[in-house]
Amino acid sequence: MAEPTPELIQRAQRGDPESLGALIVGQQQYIYSIAMSVLRQPEDAADLTQEACMKLLRVIGQYNGESRFTTWLYRLVVNLGRDELRRRGRRVPEMPPMSDDDGEVIDPLQSLADDDRWADPAAVATNTELQGEIRQALDSLEDHYRLALTLYYFEDLRYNDIAEILDVPLNTVKSYIRRGKERLATILASSESEKIQPPRTVAKSDVPVSQPRLARFAWALGRR
Amino acid sequence: MEHCKEYRTNLALRPDGDTAELSQHAATCPECAKAAKRAAAFDTVVQSAVMPMVPDDLTARLLALVPGLAQPMVRSKRWLRQRRAFFAISALLSVIGVAVLIYGLYILGSYVGVSEIWHTQ
Numbered sequence: 001m002a003e004p005t006p007e008l009i010q011r012a013q014r015g016d017p018e019s020l021g022a023l024i025v026g027q028q029q030y031i032y033s034i035a036m037s038v039l040r041q042p043e044d045a046a047d048l049t050q051e052a053c054m055k056l057l058r059v060i061g062q063y064n065g066e067s068r069f070t071t072w073l074y075r076l077v078v079n080l081g082r083d084e085l086r087r088r089g090r091r092v093p094e095m096p097p098m099s100d101d102d103g104e105v106i107d108p109l110q111s112l113a114d115d116d117r118w119a120d121p122a123a124v125a126t127n128t129e130l131q132g133e134i135r136q137a138l139d140s141l142e143d144h145y146r147l148a149l150t151l152y153y154f155e156d157l158r159y160n161d162i163a164e165i166l167d168v169p170l171n172t173v174k175s176y177i178r179r180g181k182e183r184l185a186t187i188l189a190s191s192e193s194e195k196i197q198p199p200r201t202v203a204k205s206d207v208p209v210s211q212p213r214l215a216r217f218a219w220a221l222g223r224r
Numbered sequence: 225m226e227h228c229k230e231y232r233t234n235l236a237l238r239p240d241g242d243t244a245e246l247s248q249h250a251a252t253c254p255e256c257a258k259a260a261k262r263a264a265a266f267d268t269v270v271q272s273a274v275m276p277m278v279p280d281d282l283t284a285r286l287l288a289l290v291p292g293l294a295q296p297m298v299r300s301k302r303w304l305r306q307r308r309a310f311f312a313i314s315a316l317l318s319v320i321g322v323a324v325l326i327y328g329l330y331i332l333g334s335y336v337g338v339s340e341i342w343h344t345q
């Protein structure tokens with residue numbers, strides 16, 4: 001359970017060093033994961049985690065219990081990450097509104113159906129090749145999907161917590177999760193097929209081979 | 225089957241909306257059972273990828289930020305390795321030292337004739 005007890009939070013708010021230390025140790029994995037999702041580089045993520053903890057120490061007194069503590073904290077981390085991207089002159093991920101009621105996506109992992117490596121949940125945990133492929137695919141996943149999926153896999157967070165952290169409507173969050181999984185599966189499936197088939201010769205236009213599959217996302221990608 | 229669409233749709237999200245009827249569906253539908261395994265495998269791998277290991281030295285760096293906290297609570301793995309190596313080498317040197325000392329006493333003893341005294345007793 002990532003959510004600290006109210007007693008621990010109160011002691012930390014009174015400035016008790018041991019409680020502040022326990023709070024930081026308990027949250028570092030989550031803060032670092034958000035930082036990695038936003039900045040993609042371990043050193044940058046470590047720096048952002050440190051910055052987030054410094055800020056936490058400064059503003060913990062302002063936490064008033066309106067949201068869950070973790071929701072409040074992760075929102076702070078996401079916003080710090082966005083500030084950092086702005087400072088570096090990098091694009092801050094947009095959070096395009098999406099609705100989940102179109103029913104278009106039935107099984108987002110359909111594109112992995114022919115890949116036997118995904119058939120056994122027990123075997124994947126030790127499959128380092130697959131883990132490497134996932135990390136690469138995550139790198140090319142759109143930022144809003146990656147961030148939403150990261151928070152989703154924290155498990156402790158409910159959909160409305162994620163909505164509050166990302167500052168988007170609840171339906172958009174569900175849509176990000178489903179479509180993010182679908183998109184990630186598509187990237188994985190296309191990288192796998194590239195390995196099996198020799199790379200095609202470069203077409204007249206410089207459009208990547210996987211582009212037609214992404215046509216549905218063109219509106220989201222077109223703003224880049 | 226009538227439940228396939230609903231079941232697959234729920235697989236992608238947390239099973240908030242799962243009814244008992246729906247969770248039993250996979251037991252009777254091989255295609256959905258396969259999809260459920262695939263979803264579980266996917267979730268396992270993606271979860272570990274989006275929650276990478278925190279770097280060795282980061283915890284110590286973070287705890288150093290807390291005013292008044294006794295330092296250092298956490299040692300890096302490198303520090304632990306170095307300490308282990310130090311103890312191993314110390315132990316080895318001690319054994320050699322003791323051996324040399326015993327041998328030295330034995331030599332000394334034979335010069336001053338301690339062994340003869342022992343023999344005459």
Ligand SMILES: [Zn+2]
Pocket residue numbers: 225227228229231249253255256
């Ligand atoms: Zn079915």
